[in-house]
Amino acid sequence: MARSLKKGPYIDARLMKKLKDLKPGSKSIIKTWSRSCIISPEMVGFTFGVHNGKEHVPVFIAEDMVGHKLGEFSPTTKFGRHGGRMQRELEAGVAEKEAEKTNEAATPAKKQ
DSSP: OOOOTTTOOOOHHHHHHHHHSTTTTTOOOOEETTTOOOOOGTTOOEEEEEESSSEEEEEEEEEGGSSSSGGGOSSSSOOOOOOHHHHHHHHHHHHHHHHHHHHHSSSOOOOO
């Protein structure tokens, strides 16, 4: 459910205070746990360290991100892979092809 228009977008007050203390174009990372904070135009050009539950993922804010939430750019889960026997066979085939390429590149071809 969307937030009420009467209330306006949720922007963390502590983040805005940290932004005012920094100079525009500063390369320092602003750490935050506020994943639900909506990106405002004042945040463009800064780098935020958005917490994903384990670490702070650096997110550089661009103009096209305005209106989205910070948490959208810091995934919380790591995709393992779709498993099964067929997937293992495909990956083994790819690994063999790569090994052949590296062996060919390592041994120069003899000219006759």
